Amino acid sequence: MDFGYADPHAEKVLQTFIRNGHLVRFPAKRGRRRILLEHIAASFEPGRRFPEKEIDVVLRAWCDGGETDYVTLRRYLVDEDLLSREHGHYWRTGGWVA
Incomplete structure (x- = not known):
């Protein structure tokens, strides 16, 4: 799957740790984890406040079926x-931010 990033390293990290739109596990290395977390953070609209329950719904979907x-x-x-x-x-x- 292509995530649309120009950086081949970011693409490789996301392809390794995301399957079918779900996070399979966390990278051990902080740099890789940061790339993954920045990608997931894009699920939330900048400038908007979310109650914890809404955040949890989105994050549960990311974690569904993974470790x-x-x-x-x-x-x-x-x-x-x-x-x-x-x-x-x-x-x-x-x-x-796109």
């Missing part, structure tokens, strides 16, 4: 400053 869980994915997104949170709401604060 990962949505809570860990959400934590990684926050830790990498791709999502911010306050009072049960999240918003996108990083990653690529």
